[in-house]
Amino acid sequence: MTQRQKMPSPPPRNDDEPEATGEILLGVRNLSKRFGGLQAIDRCSLEVRRGTITGLIGPNGAGKTTLFGAITGFHRPDSGRVVFKGENITALAPHEIFSKKLCRTFQIPREHKGLTVLENLMLVPPGQIGERFWNAWLRPGEVRRQERENRDKAREVLEFVSLSHLEQEYAANLSGGQKKLLELARTLMADPDLVLLDEPGAGVNRTLMKRLTENIQYLCRERGITFLLIEHDMDMVMSLCNPVIVMSEGRKLMEGPPDAVRSDPRVLEAYLGGQYAAAERQ
Amino acid sequence: MIQEQWVKAIFVAIPLVLIGLRLIRLHWALRIPAAAACGFAVAVLLVAMLPTGILAYLVSFSIMAGIYAILSLGLNSQWGLTGHLNFGIAGFFAIGAFTSALFTMSMPTGLLANYAKQAFGLEMPFLVGVLAAAIVAGLVAFLIAIPVLKLREDYLAIATLGIAEVIRLAFQNERWLANGPQPLRGIPRPLSCLVEDPACAWLPDSLATWLTPLAQRDYIFPYLVIVAVFVAVIYVALERISRSPWGRALRAVREEEASAAMNGKNVASLRVQSFVVGGVIMGIAGALYGPYVISISYSHFRPLFATFLVWVMLMLGGSGNNRGAILGAFIIWGVWSGTAFLADAITPLLSLISDDFASRSPYLRWMLVAILLELIVLYRPKGLLQEQKVVSLFLPRELPKKVPRTKT
Numbered sequence: 001m002t003q004r005q006k007m008p009s010p011p012p013r014n015d016d017e018p019e020a021t022g023e024i025l026l027g028v029r030n031l032s033k034r035f036g037g038l039q040a041i042d043r044c045s046l047e048v049r050r051g052t053i054t055g056l057i058g059p060n061g062a063g064k065t066t067l068f069g070a071i072t073g074f075h076r077p078d079s080g081r082v083v084f085k086g087e088n089i090t091a092l093a094p095h096e097i098f099s100k101k102l103c104r105t106f107q108i109p110r111e112h113k114g115l116t117v118l119e120n121l122m123l124v125p126p127g128q129i130g131e132r133f134w135n136a137w138l139r140p141g142e143v144r145r146q147e148r149e150n151r152d153k154a155r156e157v158l159e160f161v162s163l164s165h166l167e168q169e170y171a172a173n174l175s176g177g178q179k180k181l182l183e184l185a186r187t188l189m190a191d192p193d194l195v196l197l198d199e200p201g202a203g204v205n206r207t208l209m210k211r212l213t214e215n216i217q218y219l220c221r222e223r224g225i226t227f228l229l230i231e232h233d234m235d236m237v238m239s240l241c242n243p244v245i246v247m248s249e250g251r252k253l254m255e256g257p258p259d260a261v262r263s264d265p266r267v268l269e270a271y272l273g274g275q276y277a278a279a280e281r282q
Numbered sequence: 283m284i285q286e287q288w289v290k291a292i293f294v295a296i297p298l299v300l301i302g303l304r305l306i307r308l309h310w311a312l313r314i315p316a317a318a319a320c321g322f323a324v325a326v327l328l329v330a331m332l333p334t335g336i337l338a339y340l341v342s343f344s345i346m347a348g349i350y351a352i353l354s355l356g357l358n359s360q361w362g363l364t365g366h367l368n369f370g371i372a373g374f375f376a377i378g379a380f381t382s383a384l385f386t387m388s389m390p391t392g393l394l395a396n397y398a399k400q401a402f403g404l405e406m407p408f409l410v411g412v413l414a415a416a417i418v419a420g421l422v423a424f425l426i427a428i429p430v431l432k433l434r435e436d437y438l439a440i441a442t443l444g445i446a447e448v449i450r451l452a453f454q455n456e457r458w459l460a461n462g463p464q465p466l467r468g469i470p471r472p473l474s475c476l477v478e479d480p481a482c483a484w485l486p487d488s489l490a491t492w493l494t495p496l497a498q499r500d501y502i503f504p505y506l507v508i509v510a511v512f513v514a515v516i517y518v519a520l521e522r523i524s525r526s527p528w529g530r531a532l533r534a535v536r537e538e539e540a541s542a543a544m545n546g547k548n549v550a551s552l553r554v555q556s557f558v559v560g561g562v563i564m565g566i567a568g569a570l571y572g573p574y575v576i577s578i579s580y581s582h583f584r585p586l587f588a589t590f591l592v593w594v595m596l597m598l599g600g601s602g603n604n605r606g607a608i609l610g611a612f613i614i615w616g617v618w619s620g621t622a623f624l625a626d627a628i629t630p631l632l633s634l635i636s637d638d639f640a641s642r643s644p645y646l647r648w649m650l651v652a653i654l655l656e657l658i659v660l661y662r663p664k665g666l667l668q669e670q671k672v673v674s675l676f677l678p679r680e681l682p683k684k685v686p687r688t689k690t
Contacts, residue, residue: 072544098546110541112534119673122527123534124545130527130676131547133555137522140676147527147676168671186545 022049025194025226026071026102031080033063033070040066042250043080048194053220053227055241055258059271063250064230065107068196072104073097085193099126103187104196107230109179113172117163120171120182121154122147124189154189161185161215177208184215197229201236209233213240238262246270286495287329290337293503295325297344297510304605341502343619348509349571351611353588354595355516355604356563362602362669363524364556365536366431367439372588373446374419374561376453378568379578380460381418382411383469400466401459408472412569419565420558427554446585454580465579469572472508477501509570513608516563521604523559525675532556533602533673586648591618594655600665609666617654621647
């Protein structure tokens with residue numbers, strides 16, 4: 001792939017940014033998206049390196065979720081590029097981006113309510129020949145074999161997120177936290193390289209949150225899955241993510257290790273508005 | 283029983299055996315003889331006990347209900363699986379009926395040619411007509427799907443309703459196509475030679491003599507078998523694909539489109555596929571309707587008759603459940619036919635109030651069906667038979683695990 005060499009070198013770094021390590025898995029270059037009069041993303045550029053759990057924080061309305069949407073093909077960006085594994089994936093359809101092994105979850109879980117938990121997961125694996133309806137008539141044996149494989153895999157994933165006891169339950173009947181786990185489980189069914197998690201901890205109790213954090217760390221360490229996650233729970237971000245990217249008003253404000261981000265006046269200003277920072281200065 | 287009754291009993295038995303094959307839950311080695319035995323026993327009883335007139339009525343009733351069952355199955359693969367609010371069933375039904383008619387009829391000759399016009403008459407066999415109906419209806423569904431499936435829910439309903447009306451009015455006004463406002467008469471009936479004299483040339487003599495007691499009006503008996511076989515084949519074919527990974531992906535699209543897309547499903551393509559599959563099945567229903575009524579005209583394909591009733595059938599039977607679609611068709615067609623007697627019965631009563639009233643009694647039927655729909659939606663929104671919990675039929679059946687049930 002020659003595109004990898006052609007990719008523009010990252011812009012000069014600020015001193016407070018961490019030493020670059022690892023290959024750039026996802027690159028966002030000058031991405032913009034406007035909704036009517038609202039500039040949701042404004043020439044935003046950022047990178048996610050392979051093997052990291054990168055946090056994406058920022059005040060409400062900073063454009064974090066819109067950025068996820070623009071990366072995964074839900075919103076067509078007005079300008080800019082998204083490069084994944086050295087390949088330009090800007091404005092591909094969501095299912096095409098999925099096939100590049102880039103998955104996302106939603107802020108509000110969007111489970112398939114009328115399907116069981118097990119089949120919510122069996123839905124996901126790519127390359128199911130049974131998704132062409134004629135194969136159900138013509139190649140039932142092969143469909144059956146794949147279904148068995150997918151079921152076993154789904155059970156493994158359910159075991160991992162501790163939802164096994166609910167496998168035959170309708171997804172609609174799960175609790176909010178369990179739905180979050182199901183969202184994570186769904187991305188695992190695809191053997192992804194990069195997972196974008198949109199507020200995985202929102203509305204999840206402490207116990208479940210701890211398990212979620214452990215799961216994400218385990219997946220990153222043992223399976224080499226890279227995570228980019230939006231989160232408002234600072235405890236979770238600080239314990240889980242490195243580096244942390246701060247977005248404000250549609251752009252990247254800064255990037256750095258969690259401690260540096262926490263104490264940076266620019267971040268406080270973005271979250272609390274100018275007055276706070278002004279008061280600090282006086 | 284006389285020979286005529288035995289012959290009829292055998293024809294009646296075949297659909298009953300097909301039902302038995304579905305309902306009796308035994309291993310196939312036992313199921314086939316059990317279904318055969320039960321089917322024949324019930325058929326013999328029916329034929330022996332019922333007066334000829336009532337038996338004939340029941341058979342005609344079942345033919346129409348079977349055709350509606352196919353429409354309902356078609357709607358189920360659109361609405362039940364993917365959530366397409368298709369209010370244009372009548373359009374696909376009409377296309378199927380007229381296409382198969384034109385493919386199987388001969389061009390009018392002699393004096394008749396001055397009065398009856400049609401685009402072509404290919405004199406093809408019945409099955410070719412069915413195939414042509416399926417292909418043309420599928421093609422039209424595909425062409426409609428491209429612009430219309432960008433719409434969702436009620437907008438889709440309005441668009442499809444409009445398209446069905448366009449199709450109906452086209453058949454009404456284009457005289458060259460299928461005789462315009464005049465009915466298209468003389469649609470050939472498949473295997474009609476079974477009840478005619480001389481019998482079909484390919485029949486062995488012994489069978490031909492065995493069938494001689496059947497009169498022309500008894501054609502409904504063999505036709506019932508044809509319709510039943512079509513319902514059974516379509517049911518099995520649909521059940522197979524709607525409970526496969528394809529059906530699961532459609533259900534996923536129905537429940538949560540964005541999420542289905544994020545799970546790598548090509549939402550646009552799946553939506554078109556399900557619309558076309560439904561259209562094809564509705565076209566086949568049309569191809570079966572033509573030979574039964576012999577003459578068809580645009581007026582048969584009004585939305586009330588060919589769209590609204592089908593919706594009530596599927597809603598009652600259970601959206602998403604193919605067995606429910608068939609059950610609903612029989613029940614609603616029963617209610618619909620039953621209310622005809624009711625309307626007749628109360629006509630004298632109504633004429634006491636006013637002459638005007640009596641002539642309007644047929645409309646009471648619509649009111650009753652509409653009330654029934656309201657009751658279904660209020661009290662049985664999921665229908666009589668609900669959608670099966672486990673979608674995939676491609677997994678070995680497992681013993682249900684002991685899982686604590688949570689209330690929905």
